[in-house]
Amino acid sequence: MDIKEIKVMKKILNINDRIAEELRISLKDKGIFYINLMSSPGSGKTTIIEETAKKFGKKIFVIEGDIQTTLDAERIAKLGIRTYQINTGPFGGDCHLESGWVKSAIEEIDLEGIDILFVENIGNLVCPAEFDVGAHINTVVLSVTEGEDKPLKYPLAFRNSQLCIISKTDLLPYLDISIDKIKENIKNVNPQMEVIELSAKTGDGFEDWVEYLKKNKK
Numbered sequence: 001m002d003i004k005e006i007k008v009m010k011k012i013l014n015i016n017d018r019i020a021e022e023l024r025i026s027l028k029d030k031g032i033f034y035i036n037l038m039s040s041p042g043s044g045k046t047t048i049i050e051e052t053a054k055k056f057g058k059k060i061f062v063i064e065g066d067i068q069t070t071l072d073a074e075r076i077a078k079l080g081i082r083t084y085q086i087n088t089g090p091f092g093g094d095c096h097l098e099s100g101w102v103k104s105a106i107e108e109i110d111l112e113g114i115d116i117l118f119v120e121n122i123g124n125l126v127c128p129a130e131f132d133v134g135a136h137i138n139t140v141v142l143s144v145t146e147g148e149d150k151p152l153k154y155p156l157a158f159r160n161s162q163l164c165i166i167s168k169t170d171l172l173p174y175l176d177i178s179i180d181k182i183k184e185n186i187k188n189v190n191p192q193m194e195v196i197e198l199s200a201k202t203g204d205g206f207e208d209w210v211e212y213l214k215k216n217k218k
């Protein structure tokens, strides 16, 4: 009997990847720049979005991902910014967002007049990196308090992102940590990574982030 060997060389897109690709294209067609923020809990994602909202006003929309609570969405809504909270808790407590859930959220919201869509992914450096949510830019936020070694320990989040924000730089004087070593470790994992250093608290470096957004949302 003849046995034919069939080699599958191409990754067959699973449903998540297919929906992610559709989202990426449809939001680009609508002229909306879509950013997925990933990080450990507490690295400053919501604070960065809050400060960004103060610069861009009602032109941004924020989809918040959390296992429980609407606390982050409440922080964003307080600034008059439109927001949508996804909670995974009632559905098994997944530690990441999937493209289908973002798509369902987008189907419910009016994106008229929106230039930038943020997804604040669920806080951890592992699972969110495994699921493409269709963003134009994946951004990993790493606060200086987390240590120099995190890019090496959680490489997927850094490999699957195009931008790394090193946050809370105002705390550097109080820490025994080298920002050059953090950057070296980021580049070792992802040589192409763009890096922005900022403090959302003092505003240092924040203009680089605002410039980055202005440049990319065109």
Ligand SMILES: Nc1nc2c(ncn2[C@@H]2O[C@H](COP(=O)(O)OP(=O)(O)O)[C@@H](O)[C@H]2O)c(=O)[nH]1
Pocket (backbone or CB within 6 Å): 039, 040, 041, 042, 043, 044, 045, 046, 047, 048, 123, 167, 168, 169, 170, 171, 198, 199, 200, 201, 202
């Ligand atoms: N010192 C300092 N604290 C910050 C900065 N950004 C955020 N924080 C604080 O870090 C904590 C967690 O921030 P949050 O934005 O909720 O983090 P998230 O869990 O990643 O969304 C809060 O107490 C913030 O006030 C910063 O640039 N400098």
Ligand SMILES: [Mg+2]
Pocket (backbone or CB within 6 Å): 045, 046, 047, 072, 120
């Ligand atoms: Mg948050």
